Amino acid sequence: MLELHQFRHSAFCLKVRMVLQAKGLSFRTVEVTPGVGQVAVFRLSGQRQVPVLVDGEQVIADSSAIALHLNRREPDPALIPADPRQAAQVHLLEDWADSTLAMAGRSSLVQAAALDPELRVALLPDDLPDPVRSVMGVIPGGWVSNITELVNQKERTELLASLEQLAASVQASPWLVGDSLTLADIAVAAQLSLLRFPSSAGAALAGKGVPGLSDHPKLQPLFQWRDQLELKLMERTLEEV
Numbered sequence: 001m002l003e004l005h006q007f008r009h010s011a012f013c014l015k016v017r018m019v020l021q022a023k024g025l026s027f028r029t030v031e032v033t034p035g036v037g038q039v040a041v042f043r044l045s046g047q048r049q050v051p052v053l054v055d056g057e058q059v060i061a062d063s064s065a066i067a068l069h070l071n072r073r074e075p076d077p078a079l080i081p082a083d084p085r086q087a088a089q090v091h092l093l094e095d096w097a098d099s100t101l102a103m104a105g106r107s108s109l110v111q112a113a114a115l116d117p118e119l120r121v122a123l124l125p126d127d128l129p130d131p132v133r134s135v136m137g138v139i140p141g142g143w144v145s146n147i148t149e150l151v152n153q154k155e156r157t158e159l160l161a162s163l164e165q166l167a168a169s170v171q172a173s174p175w176l177v178g179d180s181l182t183l184a185d186i187a188v189a190a191q192l193s194l195l196r197f198p199s200s201a202g203a204a205l206a207g208k209g210v211p212g213l214s215d216h217p218k219l220q221p222l223f224q225w226r227d228q229l230e231l232k233l234m235e236r237t238l239e240e241v
């Protein structure tokens with residue numbers, strides 16, 4: 001059985017779960033505790049970040065490397081198009097999602113959580129005892145340890161412009177590249193979870209996110225596209241069971 005070592009609310013881990021679902025592969029998740037739990041991740045994979053996939057004897061770190069591994073292991077449906085032009089577009093979009101979108105999404109979410117105790121508590125791991133959760137909720141701005149985490153206005157404007165382009169694209173076609181699901185759709189949809197959590201994030205977080213973006217009228221088609229994609233992938237998993 002495939003084993004995914006993850007943080008539940010990490011967008012990179014969501015990306016891998018979506019690839020596994022698209023391929024109809026069953027897997028089990030191992031929840032890693034941030035900090036202490038990463039020592040075991042290091043022993044397992046030689047580095048401390050999640051996601052890490054264990055496939056029999058093979059241990060693979062990094063969501064892009066895992067996606068490529070799974071695409072080779074289970075070629076159907078192909079998440080990377082055979083056509084080299086489309087394959088290049090998928091690669092570039094995935095790279096944009098994993099770098100620019102991931103960074104802007106993360107800093108926007110940290111900033112939103114610093115201002116909103118309820119969001120802060122909802123982001124904590126489920127297994128924390130209640131007294132700890134309530135203390136974490138009231139520490140004012142305790143989340144923002146570093147001023148570089150704060151998004152500046154220019155970054156926010158550029159992020160919004162890119163997201164508006166994507167919203168227009170998904171209104172024209174549900175697939176960002178070509179005419180079927182690719183890794184580009186999955187990588188973008190996964191990172192959007194930081195801006196507005198999908199229903200798979202659980203009741204405490206679903207629909208919550210970064211004010212000004214999660215509720216931006218021009219971005220609603222994009223979040224609806226993401227929700228539809230998540231539903232399609234969940235149905236695919238149920239069909240396989």
Ligand SMILES: N[C@@H](CCC(=O)N[C@@H](CS)C(=O)NCC(=O)O)C(=O)O
Nearest residue numbers: 010011012048049050051062063064
């Ligand atoms: N390039 C990596 C990024 C993975 C990543 O940033 N993982 C974060 C969680 S979202 C992590 O493990 N952070 C803990 C740390 O850096 O110590 C990928 O695509 O998998």
